[in-house]
Amino acid sequence: MSFSLKTIPLHQSFLKLGEQFLSEVKPTPFKTKSALIHFNESAAQLLDLKDGIEQQQLFIDIFSGKHLLENSRPFAMLYAGHQFGHLNPQLGDGRAIIIAEMHNKKKQKWELQLKGSGLTPYSRDGDGRAVLRSTIREYLCSEAMHRLNIPTTRALCITGSDDEVYREEIETGAILTRLAPSHVRFGSFEIFYYRHQYDHIRTLADYVIKYHYPELLSETNPYLALLTEVIKRTAKLIALWQSVGFAHGVMNTDNMSILGLTLDYGPYGFLDNYEPGYICNHSDYQGRYAFEQQPNIGLFNLSCLAQALLPLIDKSPDKAAELAKHELEKYQTIFSSDFAEQMRLKLGLKESYDEDQHLVEDLLNLMKNDHVDYTILFRKLCDFVTVNISSTNVNNQDTNNNSAIRDIFIQREQFDQWENRYQQRLIKEDSNDKQRSIKMKRVNPKYILRNYMAEIAIKKAEADKDYSEIDRLFKLLQNPFDEQPENETYAGLPPEWSNEISVSCSS
Ligand code: AMP
Numbered sequence: 001m002s003f004s005l006k007t008i009p010l011h012q013s014f015l016k017l018g019e020q021f022l023s024e025v026k027p028t029p030f031k032t033k034s035a036l037i038h039f040n041e042s043a044a045q046l047l048d049l050k051d052g053i054e055q056q057q058l059f060i061d062i063f064s065g066k067h068l069l070e071n072s073r074p075f076a077m078l079y080a081g082h083q084f085g086h087l088n089p090q091l092g093d094g095r096a097i098i099i100a101e102m103h104n105k106k107k108q109k110w111e112l113q114l115k116g117s118g119l120t121p122y123s124r125d126g127d128g129r130a131v132l133r134s135t136i137r138e139y140l141c142s143e144a145m146h147r148l149n150i151p152t153t154r155a156l157c158i159t160g161s162d163d164e165v166y167r168e169e170i171e172t173g174a175i176l177t178r179l180a181p182s183h184v185r186f187g188s189f190e191i192f193y194y195r196h197q198y199d200h201i202r203t204l205a206d207y208v209i210k211y212h213y214p215e216l217l218s219e220t221n222p223y224l225a226l227l228t229e230v231i232k233r234t235a236k237l238i239a240l241w242q243s244v245g246f247a248h249g250v251m252n253t254d255n256m257s258i259l260g261l262t263l264d265y266g267p268y269g270f271l272d273n274y275e276p277g278y279i280c281n282h283s284d285y286q287g288r289y290a291f292e293q294q295p296n297i298g299l300f301n302l303s304c305l306a307q308a309l310l311p312l313i314d315k316s317p318d319k320a321a322e323l324a325k326h327e328l329e330k331y332q333t334i335f336s337s338d339f340a341e342q343m344r345l346k347l348g349l350k351e352s353y354d355e356d357q358h359l360v361e362d363l364l365n366l367m368k369n370d371h372v373d374y375t376i377l378f379r380k381l382c383d384f385v386t387v388n389i390s391s392t393n394v395n396n397q398d399t400n401n402n403s404a405i406r407d408i409f410i411q412r413e414q415f416d417q418w419e420n421r422y423q424q425r426l427i428k429e430d431s432n433d434k435q436r437s438i439k440m441k442r443v444n445p446k447y448i449l450r451n452y453m454a455e456i457a458i459k460k461a462e463a464d465k466d467y468s469e470i471d472r473l474f475k476l477l478q479n480p481f482d483e484q485p486e487n488e489t490y491a492g493l494p495p496e497w498s499n500e501i502s503v504s505c506s507s
């Protein structure tokens with residue numbers, strides 16, 4: 001039995017925490033007629049919704065904020081956050097409203113949140129709306145990340161309207177339905193720390209542990225254990241981002257999920273050529289959230305969380321600080337080990353040797369110097385052929401079986417040296433080309449969501465209400481590791497004009 005729009009079982013666990021944690025507020029419907037722009041069947045299955053549910057007018061009405069689910073008590077969450085390093089003591093969902101908390105048949109908890117559904121008490125100077133452009137970007141990317149096996153919020157659908165929304169120019173308003181087991185952020189704890197409302201920190205931590213980390217209840221110090229777990233999950237998440245070339249763009253603490261999910265897709269970007277200093281957010285003038293800074297920012301953000309948890313960790317402030325510091329000090333090691341593991345997988349290495357770190361670093365350096373495309377290179381490396389170096393004529397590279405990879409580089413002699421080391425390394429563990437290739441193609445995607453791809457889908461949607469490209473990309477990115485020969489053009493280098501695309505926080 002699947003759920004209809006009348007039988008979705010609603011729960012109110014977060015709502016019951018009370019008004020100190022949220023504000024009850026109803027979505028504001030669009031002024032103009034709304035329409036379904038895209039629907040994600042697999043997300044609907046996750047919620048155990050009935051097949052074909054999206055064809056009902058009631059579905060569009062509910063997910064465009066016009067109609068409430070029966071017994072729904074929608075609310076916006078309260079939080080603070082460190083934005084670009086500075087504390088903003090009062091934020092909260094300024095344009096997002098949770099319309100339902102439901103449990104699917106497996107008893108998994110999901111919050112359904114409308115992003116762009118109008119003003120809330122936390123809207124400050126904002127209009128409570130999201131533009132179609134940013135909604136498409138979040139929708140496509142969150143699903144792409146999920147298919148890349150990276151923890152993330154999900155998305156159920158996009159609804160759109162003709163309502164005018166004012167940004168740098170006039171755009172149209174849309175609503176994304178975002179799904180997450182919980183939308184609690186680091187900033188959800190910080191707000192009560194800075195307000196000295198320590199009881200509320202405890203209430204929230206108890207809630208998060210009860211519903212999302214129940215295994216920690218048996219720990220002697222569950223709050224310290226919570227910090228440890230979040231450190232582990234965040235390190236793992238950022239290692240995955242780095243391994244796939246994903247830059248988040250706005251790693252403020254209000255965008256950091258307590259569950260270690262990728263949260264809030266704004267001006268994100270995937271690397272084209274490997275450029276560690278890549279800044280995807282054009283409003284990030286200092287490069288605080290540059291690609292290579294993400295691991296450090298992860299630690300900064302975890303320190304903010306740790307500080308907010310101090311009152312729970314120990315009665316003695318000194319002891320609490322010492323315990324938290326001890327946990328935070330493990331972050332760098334955990335991150336390095338997670339990242340090394342991801343890169344070993346990307347290179348198809350079964351065993352682990354000290355020299356591997358240099359092998360990875362030297363490859364990345366070569367890629368940086370020669371502006372090599374990150375995704376394309378790693379995908380090509382999946383077809384690397386091991387040969388006995390002494391039997392080939394290294395001076396005549398035409399005979400080199402790996403010439404397709406070699407040709408990508410400008411400084412080919414330097415690549416030859418690296419190739420030689422990679423060859424030796426693979427031979428050392430008796431690597432089998434065929435088996436390695438299969439495994440590597442499960443971790444080195446052929447297709448990622450490059451900015452230019454999203455841009456084409458956005459332009460068609462904005463200009464002609466033509467949503468076909470959203471659908472094409474959506475399907476393409478459901479299987480990023482498959483060959484999909486009919487989609488080969490999406491696996492190539494981005495077009496020249498893609499450099500001119502500018503994405504910022506304005507969304
Ligand atoms: P973001 O950079 O999208 O994570 O947003 C930071 C804060 O600004 C959050 O509290 C958002 O809810 C709020 N915000 C962003 N855009 C708007 C908007 N158009 N209207 C109201 N609040 C907004």
Ligand code: MG
Pocket residue numbers: 254255264
């Ligand atoms: Mg945010």
